[in-house]
Amino acid sequence: MLFMITQVHEAESCPIEAGGSTALYNPKAKGVKLQAVYGAYPQHTIWYVIEAESVDVIQEFLTPGFKRCTSTVTPIASVPMVKK
Numbered sequence: 001m002l003f004m005i006t007q008v009h010e011a012e013s014c015p016i017e018a019g020g021s022t023a024l025y026n027p028k029a030k031g032v033k034l035q036a037v038y039g040a041y042p043q044h045t046i047w048y049v050i051e052a053e054s055v056d057v058i059q060e061f062l063t064p065g066f067k068r069c070t071s072t073v074t075p076i077a078s079v080p081m082v083k084k
Contacts, residue, residue, distance in 0.1 A: 002035070003058065004076045005048040009069035014044055021046050024065035031057035049076070 007024060009015070015023040021039060024046065031053035038047040052058050062071050 001052060002076045002078055003050050003052055004074045005050060005058075005062070006072045006074070007046045007048065007062075007065060007069050008071075009044050009065070011044055013068040015068060024062075024069060026061050026064050029057055029061040032061045 009024070015021065021037065025034075025048065027034065033051040035049040035051060036047075037049075039045065050058070050061065052061070058073055065071065
């Protein structure tokens with residue numbers, strides 16, 4: 001299943017000098033495939049599109065950022081919701 005994760009941190013906890021946005025997620029989390037990463041850096045917001053097998057693996061993916069940011073996980077579809 002596909003998920004859009006919105007991850008937000010405060011300027012004071014920005015990881016820019018401590019590994020950047022890659023310090024906020026676990027790229028080796030089993031059962032998670034990272035599809036895309038987008039950032040609005042002045043707003044300290046990062047979006048991840050992932051494919052995940054379960055909620056547990058999403059939590060493992062997000063564990064590195066737990067003390068620096070908050071995350072919202074939203075299920076998404078890869079096809080249009082309205083058919084013509």
